[in-house]
Amino acid sequence: MGSAPRGTAVALAALLNAPVLAEESEIYRPPITNSSWEDKAIEASVYDNPYAVSLFSAPNGEDAERVWSQTKSVAWYGVGVAGFLALLPSDFTNWDKSDDRLLEKWWDNVREGPVWDRDVWYINYLGHPYFGGVYYQVARKSGYRQWDAFVYSFLMSTFYWEYGIEAFAEVPSIQDLVVTPVLGWVYGEWAFNKEREIIERGGTVWGSEGWGSTALFFLDPVDSIGRGVNRLFGKDVIKAGTGYLGMQEMPMRDGRVDTQVQLNLRYAFGGGEASPGVSQHRRASGVHHANDPVDYGMVGMTLGGGYLALDGDWQATDEWTPTISLGVYFTRSFSARLSYARTELTDKRSGETLTYENYSLDGQYYFNSQSDLRPYLTAGIGEALRDQDRDLKTFQVNGGAGLHYRLSPNWAVQLDWRHYYSGRFHNNDDLLSGQLVYRFGKGERAL
Structure with a gap:
């Protein structure tokens, strides 16, 4: 693209509220891409x-x-x-x-x-x-x-x-x-x-632009490297950088408070002189803040423990086991989770300790989904392993039921029973567990 034309430099200088010098008009400035x-x-x-x-x-x-x-x-x-x-x-x-x-x-x-x-x-x-x-x-x-x-x-x-x-x-x-x-x-x-947040306060962390630049790099190294490449070549080799619109209240001389929009750009990289932010204040009429029902509050983790009752063919003792899962709660009626359990068992024949692992990808369907107490059915597929040996693993299908009780948008508890069947060894195993559920962000919403 070459050097930015003088018209672009003038427009950007107006945003900076600074006079346009002839030599400054040839300095590369990244364009505003889009708002979030x-x-x-x-x-x-x-x-x-x-x-x-x-x-x-x-x-x-x-x-x-x-x-x-x-x-x-x-x-x-x-x-x-x-x-x-x-x-x-x-x-x-x-x-x-x-x-x-x-x-x-x-x-x-x-x-x-x-x-x-x-x-x-x-x-x-x-x-x-x-x-x-x-x-x-x-x-x-x-x-x-x-x-x-x-x-x-x-x-x-x-x-x-x-x-x-x-x-x-x-x-x-x-x-x-x-x-x-x-x-x-x-x-x-x-x-x-x-x-x-960092960019809207001038690109600083703990009052330091150096820490600010370091934090911005590790938060998004791809974009940071792209901005650095563009500055190195003086043109947009990579489309990088984003313009952010922020809301803030500006006191007026008559004592009233006016809500305004602040546009911020970050265009410094590496050892270059860091911009304290570019701001232009305009009235916020027409600005809309989206209320997307799909956000990261859909992601949830569970942590708990359960009692593992194994088929007699395992020739191993039944034991308590910790359980953990990571899932996405697509609606109040449906979720999908990756579940994992691992414990140490005793071999009944030799008395030696063996490691049992069980993981599965499961789907859950919740009844009475608008209430706090929700019975559900669960089904999935996975594998069980003995002593981390892939030659001693077996494919499994599972099905079961549970109760999910919502404590708040972010927290819930659940009681879960699942029955596992192995097609390779024809084993029938059961796991009864209790778990604490945590949802990220705002947690459960109306979707």
Whole structure:
């Protein structure tokens, strides 16, 4: 694109309330891209079909070009990340570094998976949600609503990473397919709003622009690198940056308070001089704050414990076991969860201790959904493993029932019974558990 034309520099200088100098008119300034979804004038009819996906059509003024530009950037950055991980020890990443032909290795891994992986906890439950949140922000900061950003994160984490780059090195992971986009939704929305807060107060953290720039980089490294590349070349190589509209109250001389709109841009990167923010005050007439019924409050976690009664063919003692799940509560009547239980059992024949694991992907249908007390039915598929040995695993189907009691929009308790049947060993196992449910954000809403 070359240097910004003088007309653009004049317009931006007007926003800065600063005089335009001849030499300043040739300085590259990133253009305002778009405001966030909440700052758009959205018709209520948009939410008539709350799960409609606009990611590929951008009917509401979303910036599809920015998404495509940043997607191409992510693709190249991912190759670099994969190269870095390939240099790390195999016992850290669990990546296979054999000399097999790459395409054959990729196909073998894809055919074998997905499996329950053995990566260290901070890779599975911190690293993957972080990068899921980075994917999420590509769409969110391009003016898309939360649901579209979640769908984008799911597509990127599943097909670009798990079944794409990472499948050249290891079998796709069950946890990563769920945890990356779901917890990435939670982290990505938090990071999206935290970045906005930092920018609206002038790009500072603890009063420091250095800490502010560091925080902005780690909150969204893809966008930060894009802004840095653009400044380096003096033109828009990558569509990056977002204009934010913020509301604030301005005192007037007669004592009244006027609500105004503040437009903020962040265009500094690295060692360059940081802008304290660009602000232009205008009356807030016509500004609409969307009330999207689909937000990250749909994401919920459960934590509890239960009693595991195993089929006699296991030749192992029945035991208490901790249970955990991560799910999405699509409506008050339907949810889907990834559930996991693990405990130590005693082999009745040898007296030795063995490890039992059970994981499943389940769906729940709730009756009496508008009340606090909701009976539900649950069904799903999964696997049980003994001693983390994939040769001793068995595919299972499960079904059961439970009671869900809503304490508040964010908290609930539930009693859950599930019966598991194994097609390989013809085992019949039962798990009765009690769990505490937590919903993120605003929690349960009217949907």
